[in-house]
Amino acid sequence: MTGSRKLLAATVLGGAIISLGLGQRALEGATATAAVDAPTFDVDPFWPQPLPNHWIMGSVIGVGVDARDHVFIVHRQQTLNARTEVGSAATPPLAECCAAAPPVLEFAPDGKLVNSWGGPGEGYTWPESNHGISIDGKDNVWIGGNGQGDSHILKFSHDGKLLMQIGVPGRGANSSSMDSFGRVAKVSFDNAANEAYVSDGYSNKRVAVLDMNTGAVKRYWGAYGNKPDDANLGPYNPDAPLAQQFRNPVHCAEPSTDGFVYVCDRPNNRIQVFQKDGKFVKEARIAPRTLGDGSVWDIAFSRDAGQKYIYLADGRNEKVYVMDRQSLEILTSFGDGGRQPGQFFAVHSIATDSKGNIYTTETYEGKRLQKFTYRGLAPVTSKNRGVPWPGRR
Numbered sequence: 001m002t003g004s005r006k007l008l009a010a011t012v013l014g015g016a017i018i019s020l021g022l023g024q025r026a027l028e029g030a031t032a033t034a035a036v037d038a039p040t041f042d043v044d045p046f047w048p049q050p051l052p053n054h055w056i057m058g059s060v061i062g063v064g065v066d067a068r069d070h071v072f073i074v075h076r077q078q079t080l081n082a083r084t085e086v087g088s089a090a091t092p093p094l095a096e097c098c099a100a101a102p103p104v105l106e107f108a109p110d111g112k113l114v115n116s117w118g119g120p121g122e123g124y125t126w127p128e129s130n131h132g133i134s135i136d137g138k139d140n141v142w143i144g145g146n147g148q149g150d151s152h153i154l155k156f157s158h159d160g161k162l163l164m165q166i167g168v169p170g171r172g173a174n175s176s177s178m179d180s181f182g183r184v185a186k187v188s189f190d191n192a193a194n195e196a197y198v199s200d201g202y203s204n205k206r207v208a209v210l211d212m213n214t215g216a217v218k219r220y221w222g223a224y225g226n227k228p229d230d231a232n233l234g235p236y237n238p239d240a241p242l243a244q245q246f247r248n249p250v251h252c253a254e255p256s257t258d259g260f261v262y263v264c265d266r267p268n269n270r271i272q273v274f275q276k277d278g279k280f281v282k283e284a285r286i287a288p289r290t291l292g293d294g295s296v297w298d299i300a301f302s303r304d305a306g307q308k309y310i311y312l313a314d315g316r317n318e319k320v321y322v323m324d325r326q327s328l329e330i331l332t333s334f335g336d337g338g339r340q341p342g343q344f345f346a347v348h349s350i351a352t353d354s355k356g357n358i359y360t361t362e363t364y365e366g367k368r369l370q371k372f373t374y375r376g377l378a379p380v381t382s383k384n385r386g387v388p389w390p391g392r393r
Contacts, residue, residue: 117160137191144184
């Protein structure tokens with residue numbers, strides 16, 4: 001090869017290398033620009049603090065947060081094993097430990113138990129199987145139930161004084177009823193409008209909206225805004241056409257600050273979004289091949305002004321999804337099945353405090369309350385972060 005040809009070849013090769021490098025940097029820049037940020041969390045393995053009096057919790061079936069960031073849970077005493085878990089409550093006692101804690105427990109932000117109450121009392125019927133606990137804008141406490149006779153809702157003051165029993169216990173399924181409910185999963189609030197949104201629920205197949213002062217039913221709707229139908233739809237089939245009614249249970253109905261309601265159609269594996277008058281807007285299917293208990297158990301919104309993110313508890317796949325609220329896109333998730341901190345056994349309910357921390361409860365044999373500390377936004381590097389152990393990224 002002549003000198004001029006060698007020089008030309010070197011020039012062409014050098015240009016190609018430079019172009020390749022520039023192209024690679026441009027590609028990397030585009031990838032970096034396209035990276036999505038999402039909230040990150042670490043489990044707090046030392047929260048809550050140990051309970052006094054050798055108390056333990058049964059299936060923890062609801063969680064709510066008040067204006068002071070006190071965390072309320074409701075659990076089921078009857079789910080504790082008489083022989084292996086509550087020996088001190090036996091007659092005669094089997095051992096020093098343990099006994100069922102009162103059904104409602106209130107924890108301060110540091111995890112210390114500061115109050116407890118609940119159970120049967122004068123003037124009301126405690127649910128056969130309490131389900132869900134929610135704190136309204138006046139720090140009142142609302143509790144539902146999914147036992148066979150639980151067709152009512154209880155409203156208490158912050159410290160457990162009965163304010164109102166809404167509905168009549170012992171009624172059957174009737175999704176058109178204006179004076180009773182069908183095994184309520186949870187109550188949520190539009191405090192500005194003085195309205196309570198009831199996910200109604202385990203027998204009925206509707207969202208019902210109540211006046212928070214009187215308990216009167218103002219309106220209700222079923223899936224896609226249809227008139228609810230109590231007919232049994234049979235088991236969920238992921239390959240069948242989408243069901244035009246909710247399946248039981250309708251497990252949450254969360255109003256957002258910008259005028260929408262996000263409904264957990266749990267065994268149908270979908271979130272349905274409505275206007276507050278019940279007009280259907282859109283839906284998203286979550287892990288649609290999940291069978292049995294389904295994937296959409298409960299949701300909480302992030303505490304920024306725009307409620308940019310949804311946190312979705314999936315008690316069948318044992319994780320919490322972090323979603324973009326507007327697009328309903330799953331950005332990432334955390335958690336795994338197991339009994340160590342940051343793992344889940346039937347993660348059931350979810351709530352956030354004013355600092356953005358997440359609280360979760362576990363039902364069935366899970367019997368636990370956990371705190372996940374908000375660590376700010378970070379680029380998403382995995383669709384599933386796994387167990388959010390402190391320091392692990």
